[in-house]
Amino acid sequence: MELSPLDALEEERRLQREEYERNLLEAGLEIEKDPENKSQGLSFVRIHAPWQVLSREAELLKIKMPTKKMYEITEEKGILKTLSEIWCKLTEPLQPQVPQQENTKMKTLSYPFSREKIYLYNIKDKDTFFDNATRSRIVREILKRTSTKTRNSMGISTLIANNVYDAAYPLHDGEYEGQNDDMNERKLLYQEWARYGVFYKFQPIDLIRKYFGEKIGLYFAWLGLYTEFLIPSSVVGIIVFLYGCITIESDIPSKEMCDQRNAFTMCPLCDKFCDYWNLSSACATARASHLFDNPATVFFSVFMALWATMFLEQWKRLQMRLSYFWDLTGLEEEEEHPRPEYENKLLQKKLKNKNITTENSNEKLTWSDRMPGYAANFGLILFMIMLTFSAVFGVIVYRITTAAALSFSTNEATRSNVRVTVTATAVIINLVVVLILDEIYGAVAKWLTEIEIPKTEKTFEERLILKAFLLKFVNSYASIFYVAFFKGRFIGRPGRYVYVFEGYRMEECAPGGCLMELCIQLSIIMLGKQLIQNNLFEIGIPKLKKLFRKLKDERTVLKEMDTNQSKEPQQWDLDYILEPFTGLTPEYMEMIIQFGFVTLFVASFPLAPVFALLNNIIEVRLDAKKFVTELRRPDTVREKDIGIWYNILSVIGKLSVIINAFVIAVTSDFIPRLMYQYAYSQNGTMHGFINHTLSYFNVSQLKAGTQPENSLFAQEVSFCRFKDYREPPWSPHQYEFSKQYWAVLSARLAFVILFQNLVMFLSVLVDWMIPDIPKDISEQIKKEKTVLVDFFLKEEHEKLKLIESFIARDKQKRRSGAKSKRTRAASFSQCQRSPKGSFTSFSSQHTVV
Numbered sequence: 010m011e012l013s014p015l016d017a018l019e020e021e022r023r024l025q026r027e028e029y030e031r032n033l034l035e036a037g038l039e040i041e042k043d044p045e046n047k048s049q050g051l052s053f054v055r056i057h058a059p060w061q062v063l064s065r066e067a068e069l070l071k072i073k074m075p076t077k078k079m080y081e082i083t084e085e086k087g088i089l090k091t092l093s094e095i096w097c098k099l100t101e102p103l104q105p106q107v108p109q110q111e112n113t114k115m116k117t118l119s120y121p122f123s124r125e126k127i128y129l130y131n132i133k134d135k136d137t138f139f140d141n142a143t144r145s146r147i148v149r150e151i152l153k154r155t156s157t158k159t160r161n162s163m164g165i166s167t168l169i170a171n172n173v174y175d176a177a178y179p180l181h182d183g184e185y186e187g188q189n190d191d192m193n194e195r196k197l198l199y200q201e202w203a204r205y206g207v208f209y210k211f212q213p214i215d216l217i218r219k220y221f222g223e224k225i226g227l228y229f230a231w232l233g234l235y236t237e238f239l240i241p242s243s244v245v246g247i248i249v250f251l252y253g254c255i256t257i258e259s260d261i262p263s264k265e266m267c268d269q270r271n272a273f274t275m276c277p278l279c280d281k282f283c284d285y286w287n288l289s290s291a292c293a294t295a296r297a298s299h300l301f302d303n304p305a306t307v308f309f310s311v312f313m314a315l316w317a318t319m320f321l322e323q324w325k326r327l328q329m330r331l332s333y334f335w336d337l338t339g340l341e342e343e344e345e346h347p348r349p350e351y352e353n354k355l356l357q358k359k360l361k362n363k364n365i366t367t368e369n370s371n372e373k374l375t376w377s378d379r380m381p382g383y384a385a386n387f388g389l390i391l392f393m394i395m396l397t398f399s400a401v402f403g404v405i406v407y408r409i410t411t412a413a414a415l416s417f418s419t420n421e422a423t424r425s426n427v428r429v430t431v432t433a434t435a436v437i438i439n440l441v442v443v444l445i446l447d448e449i450y451g452a453v454a455k456w457l458t459e460i461e462i463p464k465t466e467k468t469f470e471e472r473l474i475l476k477a478f479l480l481k482f483v484n485s486y487a488s489i490f491y492v493a494f495f496k497g498r499f500i501g502r503p504g505r506y507v508y509v510f511e512g513y514r515m516e517e518c519a520p521g522g523c524l525m526e527l528c529i530q531l532s533i534i535m536l537g538k539q540l541i542q543n544n545l546f547e548i549g550i551p552k553l554k555k556l557f558r559k560l561k562d563e564r565t566v567l568k569e570m571d572t573n574q575s576k577e578p579q580q581w582d583l584d585y586i587l588e589p590f591t592g593l594t595p596e597y598m599e600m601i602i603q604f605g606f607v608t609l610f611v612a613s614f615p616l617a618p619v620f621a622l623l624n625n626i627i628e629v630r631l632d633a634k635k636f637v638t639e640l641r642r643p644d645t646v647r648e649k650d651i652g653i654w655y656n657i658l659s660v661i662g663k664l665s666v667i668i669n670a671f672v673i674a675v676t677s678d679f680i681p682r683l684m685y686q687y688a689y690s691q692n693g694t695m696h697g698f699i700n701h702t703l704s705y706f707n708v709s710q711l712k713a714g715t716q717p718e719n720s721l722f723a724q725e726v727s728f729c730r731f732k733d734y735r736e737p738p739w740s741p742h743q744y745e746f747s748k749q750y751w752a753v754l755s756a757r758l759a760f761v762i763l764f765q766n767l768v769m770f771l772s773v774l775v776d777w778m779i780p781d782i783p784k785d786i787s788e789q790i791k792k793e794k795t796v797l798v799d800f801f802l803k804e805e806h807e808k809l810k811l812i813e814s815f816i817a818r819d820k821q822k823r824r825s826g827a828k829s830k831r832t833r834a835a836s837f838s839q840c841q842r843s844p845k846g847s848f849t850s851f852s853s854q855h856t857v858v
Contacts, residue, residue, distance in 0.1 A: 022173045028157045029168060030054065036151050037062040038397040055267055057150050060135045066147040067122035073336040074138070077131045078118040078800045093295045105201040105213040114121045115787075117334040118796055125242060127548060129804055142222055142645040145179035149644045151175060154348045167349035176589065178641045180580050181223050182220075185637055195637060203633040212633075216329075221278050221636065222645025223335060227328070228313050228593050231651055232600065234630070236326055238320045242313060242607070242618040249309045249615040253300035260299045261695035262682070266444045267292035267518070273699065274722070276503045276706055278727035279514060282416045285722045288699070291520035298521035301528050301613055302677045310612040310669040311768055317608050317662035318772040321655070327780045328650055338790060339650040345465035345609050354378070354462050374462060382460040389457060390476065394451060395484050402440045408435045428519060430809065436530055440537040447542065450480035451595075465546070469494040474594055485534065485602055489610060492527045493668075493676050502744060503731055505589050505707040520732070524677050527613045535606045536615060539624045543599050547631060551588050559586055577812065588645040596632060597654050600625075604658060608665035612672040664773070670764040674757040678702075684756050689749070701749075703730040707738040817826040 032039055039059060045050035058066075063271075067074065120129065132138050139147070167179050170501050182193040198220060202213055213438045218226030257263065265271055266288055273288035331340050347355075355374060376383075404459040408431050415427045454477035463469040474478075497518035501507040507515045520527060607621050673679050687696050705728045708716070720726075728738070734750030 019773075022171075023156050025171075025173045029155065029173075032155045032157065033151070037065070038148070038672055040477065041246075051584075051585070054174075055447060055581065056148055057146055058151075063139050063144060064122065064124050064127075064152070066150060068124055071121040071818070072143060072147075072149060073119040074122045075117040075131050075596070076120050076129045076800065078793070078796065079115045080118060080796045081791070082114055082116050083785060086175060088403070095792075100211070103210050105207070105210050105575060107197055107201055107213040107216050116793075118793065118800060120797065126804075128808075129800075133369060140219065141182065144848050145642075146222070146645045146647075149177075159639065161215075162357060163349075163352050164346055166346075167352060170349040176381070176585070176641075178584060178589070179644060181584055181642045183580065184583070198633070199637050203630065205627070205630050205634075208630055211570060212551050215334075218331075218335060222647065223337060223680065224646040225332065225636070225643060226335070226649040227648060229629070229632070229653055230327060231324060232596075232625070232629055234324055235320065235600065235604070236622065236629060238316070239487060239591055239607070239618050241620040242316050243622045245309060245312055246611075246615040246618045249305040250300060253303045254302060254306045257296055257299050260720045261301075262678075262698045263292075263295040263521075265699045266295040271699070273730050274726055274728075275520075276708075276731045277717050279413055280417045280506075280512075281718055283411075284717045284720050285726050288520060288703075288730070294521040296518075298525040299616065302522065302524045302679070304679070306615060306677070307334065307611050307673055307786075309615050310673060311764075311771070313608055313611045314662070314768045315771055315775055316664045316670065317665060318775045319779070321658060321662060323657075323757075325781045326779070330786055332649050333786050333789060337647065339842050344433040344803075345467055348466060348469060350459060351462055351464050362418060363840070379462060382457075382462060383462055386457050386476075389453065390479065393453060393480055393651075395447065397480075397484050397487050400446065401439075401491055404435050404442070405491070405516065406440050406490065406509070406513075407438065407510065407514050408432075410428050411435075412516065413513055432526060432529060436533045438850065439530070440534055443484055443488075443534060444538070444542055446484045447481055448539075450484060454480055460540050470592065470594065472765070474598075474653055477594065477598060481598065481602060482605065484536070486596060486609070489527065489534065492670055493610065493613070494525060494528050495527070496523055502704075502733060502735060503729065504710045504712060504744070522676070522678055522812055524672075525542070525829070527610065527676060531610050531617070532620075533615075535603070536620060539603070543603075543624065544627065544631065547635070549825055552633060554588050555586065555639065563670075568850070573656060584641050586642045588639055590640045597651075600628075601654065605661050605665075608661060609668050610672060610830045611665070613676065655663065655772075662772075663769075666765055666768045667761075670761045670768075671763065673758045680757050681753050684749075684753050693789065702732055702734070704733045704735040704744075704747075705729075705737040706731055710738070716803060774801060 027626050028412060030042070033056065034040060037056040037059065041055040041057065043054070081099050117131070120126075122130070130138070148166075152162060156163045157168075165174065166175050169177060180707060182195040185189065185195045185199040194216065198213070198216060201207060202217070212229055214230050214233070217829070233723045241572065250642075269287070271289070277283035277285060358374065358378065412427055412431045413435070415430060454473055458473040459478055461472060463472055490690060497515060499507055500515045500517045509515060537539050603621050603624070606765060607617050609615055682695065682698060686695055689701060690697065708726055708729055732770050734747045734753060736745050736747050738744070
């Protein structure tokens, strides 16, 4: 019978499934299968692993399992023990109500599973010795390595990629909510961790690790520590902000700017349509700038640099502690299976060069095979970065043109609020662009990594992380870098302004400086990303996908209802509707970008840690709820660290020192104020600072056509002022940079070098003072090795004694047998009377053993 192309493809897939399932049976797995029926829709294959398979694979994978031996954990002594006990009592209400180890002072000794040494392990029940996470990990490993000859498919990933199977996933432990009283780990996690009502409680990290595996356990441990560390930085940030609020009335420069008796007549902000204006009209901006531009922000920048170092050091210590208690110390890198895409590409290469490469069985892809992918990566990443810069430039052009257009307005209120209107609308447009490009860059980074054809999943993940981070970092911070370091630096001066598009002047900073605008830009982008991208998208998109999946499968359900009306949906049916787990990269990425907002420009926005803390309190529970209720159960993966993310955090921490040094030196007025107070002030105070920072310009030297039309200014203007250090019009070197300019520039550069070196030195000192491995953990690891050796020797000695006793009994039995043959006087009654060394005695004792 001739089949249509579609039916032929389906028949080929059916044959592949049959062959794959036969191979799984040969590997020792047990299969429970639904009959394949097109009219019925989905059919499930349920895989069970018996004890023989679990023990064999546990030995191959070198999975550490608990032995019979337990040893005492050395406790801290003295004041540390007292403080620890007080802390435990204080935080008792914050602890989640989950089953804890009965004796926390004792730890079970673990050792890689071995069938030869099965007597070492604490096997009370073979059905429960391997927990669900370990069982699913073992089964997944068999699924990955089991191959089919048809189309040279290697493992379940290739079969899913070729649509032979739709999905493969371990099952959740049951429903997370419902009327039934059966408590399972999923329901326990939901009640004690994945609800917003328990936001104040600590996370049950050990239970998370037990249910989801070490990799996800480490992510939530890291997120928890990061959130805890945000508490002290938030407190200090609020104190710095309050300091700015308290000292605002005593700030002399802002007082001078607001004093209307100081008639500083400023040069027009635009050509022709803008009038002269009084500096006192910018009073509100100057007062607001002081909230963030004060000496306390310098201290806060140093504090946050040391905070970042301490956070990373503390994470290394916590990671080591978890590695010890989770038996990850000495964890070896597991051999990874090639990705389906890599195998397909390799197969194509083999078929193409069939005549040449038949002898070479270990053929692999070379750099020349990947060259088109590398070239596309380089070109597209460069294009994407240029696209980001173009978007920033587009917003700059919008600001310049909108400011010019609003200046032409006949409405007085519109003209007076030009700067506020332009800044607010531009920042919102910028936020929308950032959010759109973020989504595009995530998809582009994934596609670029795929065309590189990495061999293993780990290599794929690392390359994807680097690309996505580079693109998203540039996208998130490009506009902030522009405001911090470039805006208002290249505007020229009155009479010789820098123009773009013939007639539009380059935008300049507000009279109070660019720091206030930087603060607005940073806060709106940070809060916008957190509220819209991290929370609304994260809640909304999975729910929409789940709804779509339900609607898509509704037809299947309706078809099944005719035959199985009374049938309750099984766990595999319920889990199939859930969203597949796609990895931790998006979760880490949003936190790393937030870490950048908290550290990189913290000098301009001391409240950043506060908003990050509020977001993370929600984020922990949001992620928890997503993992427990919205996603299929992920495959458990054993990892001893957070991988490449730690290196990225370390780079951001070091970069933050340099950026904050430049923000304080270049963007804020900290250095000019310091220079004025100690070098130019006659009485050592800040009186006269505003006059010192303003240069004079002779209005008669304005270019023709740029003078204000129909000036409504009260008095005749001969000289106007502008913010810069330049020589006055009556100087022989008029409008050239003055000596003060070069002195302030030198001081700025000196501050950057001094600040950077001081903070780097303190960071290295903190790093050196805090050991990576806690002292008690290093002692416990040494103790564990000693206990393990002693335990082995003892068990081996007992085993040897047992064997020797068997041999001795066997010899005695043979001697007694030979003696009975010679005398022919041995009787059953004699054996009963003298059982020592008899056959009866030996067999009974052997049974006991």
